[in-house]
Amino acid sequence: xxxxxxxxxxxxxxxxxxxxxxxxxxxxxxxxxxxxxxxxxxxxxxxxxxxxxxxxxxxxxxxxxxxxxxxxxxxxxxxxxxxxxxxxxxxxxxxxxxxxxxxxxxxxxxxxxxxxxxxxxxxxxxxxxxxxxxxxxxxxxxxxxxxxxxxxxxxxxxxxxxxxxxxxxxxxxxxxxxxxxxxxxxxxxxxxxxxxxxxxxxxxxxxxxxxxxxxx
Amino acid sequence: xxxxxxxxxxxxxxxxxxxxxxxxxxxxxxxxxxxxxxxxxxxxxxxxxxxxxxxxxxxxxxxxxxxxxxxxxxxxxxxxxxxxxxxxxxxxxxxxxxxxxxxxxxxxxxxxxxxxxxxxxxxxxxxxxxxxxxxxxxxxxxxxxxxxxxxxxxxxxxxxxxxxxxxxxxxxxxxxxxxxxxxxxxxxxxxxxxxxxxxxxxxxxxxxxxxxxxxxxxxxxxxxxxxxxxxxxxxxxxxxxxxxxxxxxxxxxxxxxxxxxxxxxxxxxxxxxxxxxxxxxxxxxxxxxxxxxxxxxxxxxxxxxxxxxxxxxxxxxxxxxxxxxxxxxxxxxxxxxxxxxxxxxxxxxxxxxxxxxxxxxxxxxxxxxxxxxxxxxxxxxxxxxxxxxxxxxxxxxxxxxxxxxxxxxxxxxxxxxxxxxxxxxxxxxxxxxxxxxxxxxxxxxxxxxxxxxxxxxxxxxxxxxxxxxx
Numbered sequence: 001x002x003x004x005x006x007x008x009x010x011x012x013x014x015x016x017x018x019x020x021x022x023x024x025x026x027x028x029x030x031x032x033x034x035x036x037x038x039x040x041x042x043x044x045x046x047x048x049x050x051x052x053x054x055x056x057x058x059x060x061x062x063x064x065x066x067x068x069x070x071x072x073x074x075x076x077x078x079x080x081x082x083x084x085x086x087x088x089x090x091x092x093x094x095x096x097x098x099x100x101x102x103x104x105x106x107x108x109x110x111x112x113x114x115x116x117x118x119x120x121x122x123x124x125x126x127x128x129x130x131x132x133x134x135x136x137x138x139x140x141x142x143x144x145x146x147x148x149x150x151x152x153x154x155x156x157x158x159x160x161x162x163x164x165x166x167x168x169x170x171x172x173x174x175x176x177x178x179x180x181x182x183x184x185x186x187x188x189x190x191x192x193x194x195x196x197x198x199x200x201x202x203x204x205x206x207x208x209x210x211x212x213x214x215x216x
Numbered sequence: 217x218x219x220x221x222x223x224x225x226x227x228x229x230x231x232x233x234x235x236x237x238x239x240x241x242x243x244x245x246x247x248x249x250x251x252x253x254x255x256x257x258x259x260x261x262x263x264x265x266x267x268x269x270x271x272x273x274x275x276x277x278x279x280x281x282x283x284x285x286x287x288x289x290x291x292x293x294x295x296x297x298x299x300x301x302x303x304x305x306x307x308x309x310x311x312x313x314x315x316x317x318x319x320x321x322x323x324x325x326x327x328x329x330x331x332x333x334x335x336x337x338x339x340x341x342x343x344x345x346x347x348x349x350x351x352x353x354x355x356x357x358x359x360x361x362x363x364x365x366x367x368x369x370x371x372x373x374x375x376x377x378x379x380x381x382x383x384x385x386x387x388x389x390x391x392x393x394x395x396x397x398x399x400x401x402x403x404x405x406x407x408x409x410x411x412x413x414x415x416x417x418x419x420x421x422x423x424x425x426x427x428x429x430x431x432x433x434x435x436x437x438x439x440x441x442x443x444x445x446x447x448x449x450x451x452x453x454x455x456x457x458x459x460x461x462x463x464x465x466x467x468x469x470x471x472x473x474x475x476x477x478x479x480x481x482x483x484x485x486x487x488x489x490x491x492x493x494x495x496x497x498x499x500x501x502x503x504x505x506x507x508x509x510x511x512x513x514x515x516x517x518x519x520x521x522x523x524x525x526x527x528x529x530x531x532x533x534x535x536x537x538x539x540x541x542x543x544x545x546x547x548x549x550x551x552x553x554x555x556x557x558x559x560x561x562x563x564x565x566x567x568x569x570x571x572x573x574x575x576x577x578x579x580x581x582x583x584x585x586x587x588x589x590x591x592x593x594x595x596x597x598x599x600x601x602x603x604x605x606x607x608x609x610x611x612x613x614x615x616x617x618x619x620x621x622x623x624x625x626x627x628x629x630x631x632x633x634x635x636x637x638x639x640x641x642x643x644x645x646x647x648x649x650x651x652x653x654x655x656x657x658x659x660x661x662x663x664x665x666x667x668x669x670x671x672x673x674x675x676x677x678x679x680x681x682x683x684x685x686x
Binding site (some may be wrong): 009051081104128160162163166209212216 | 479483485486487488489490491493494495497498517520523524527539540541542571646652678679680
């Protein structure tokens, strides 16, 4: 696990707390160091301060994200909606606003790690099994191969049960910086639902009025 | 206390709506009622002024025209009468006019020959004598109006034996004049009405941007002033709009500066606060029996939470909460209550799940519970959650309660009910609740405690299944 935080005391506190819960932690104070360490690999989660002395945290996130599928949890004192969305576009999986309670941070980290574990190989939920590496969706013996973005959409929904993904949120996660036309997410959801129903099972995707989509 | 008793009390409700900011309900409503009424009044007034002054002008013109026309009409009639009289006089004096002429009684003209002794001679209508009028005068008898004139009755010998009197019927001329007067009045009145209506319409049009501005000014959220939009010609109203925007901009700048400063302070405090609270928590779990460590930990937590509240306010925008997930409000409330020994917790066991951000929801519950504990002491605070299509969190205390004035301002920023409090906890709670499409209500009476009730839409009421999409 990589902790990137310029405040030495906070960095120490977070590292100790993570180590106390059994993680191996590398802690650095600059964006440059973070990118250097990331090259070595073997990282399953990055805790990233947005406000770094050398490289902007968003930029670090963007480069880390471009290198691989490591979940990034942003730490920030800003926390406004605009910078949160910016973080999402840069590839952040979650956002923790400073000041925070240690347990809050640990809880988020565990959720992200669990999702990452769940996201590898196959996810099973609601009578569906999604084989992420080959993008194959199974319902009993029936199967269908999903287009890349629909598979990613379904993976997000299945690995975050109960979480509502807004349209903007999904756009940021599915497209990163190249924004699609306004209704593409709806089209994906519609097609995904059609394919799921064609497998002969109930569609687990729920529309939350005015808020987005979720799987319960 | 019973639910009914609580409901009967003075209450204040704040929920999501056009202005979910800190705009205080009552004040805003009061202003809304006044401004547009004024605008309409001005419009009517201007319309009436135009109508009134045009009517006066029309009446004046009609009177003038009537007088001039009357005078001209009379002059020509007098002229006619005198010429006829002279002709008759000349004919009589020449001896070429006989009684047969008189009896013909040309249309509308009466001619009488009156002797010096006053006896009407040579006239078919001798019973209806024409008065003597050396200069022509009007003579009205009954319905008939006549112009009357007279001339000397001379014999060919030059002897004056009486007067020739002539009466010209002017009833028709009078009627003409009356018709003219009426047509003028009618046309003028119509013109005035049309002009008045036109003025009303034009003024309405001119005032619409003004009324629009007034509406926008009333709707300005004092927490987040948005510039007024102006659509209309470059006139005084445009100037007013610019002036209003200059003021709004100054306010917005000032508020942004305050927010920036607050965010800056919070940012500086964020890391050390996190460290202090985190280290103290670990210290407290290592020394669970040391009251000093526990007190320090609680103080640090409180500092942390207060600065989280301040940051929430400083960020300003919480219209729509991001990152929603299904959260059990009962579980959240129970977790908060656990940190306040003495506070009781109850739930009806119904589904208490809502769409929210867990940490923000915890902030709401914590702020309400903390507020109640500070007002009444933990032993007198009860927390309850009711599930269902609407999920309710109720925090009741038997504390000193609030006056209606205090209650009306309870959600206002920096208004604290107690000494030493910052007064942001309830403001933050309200904002967060509104960002989850919920509402928060407060009921209180002095001496009878206070109830805060948060209502959020239950998760199931917001979800559409596949049937709705098909």
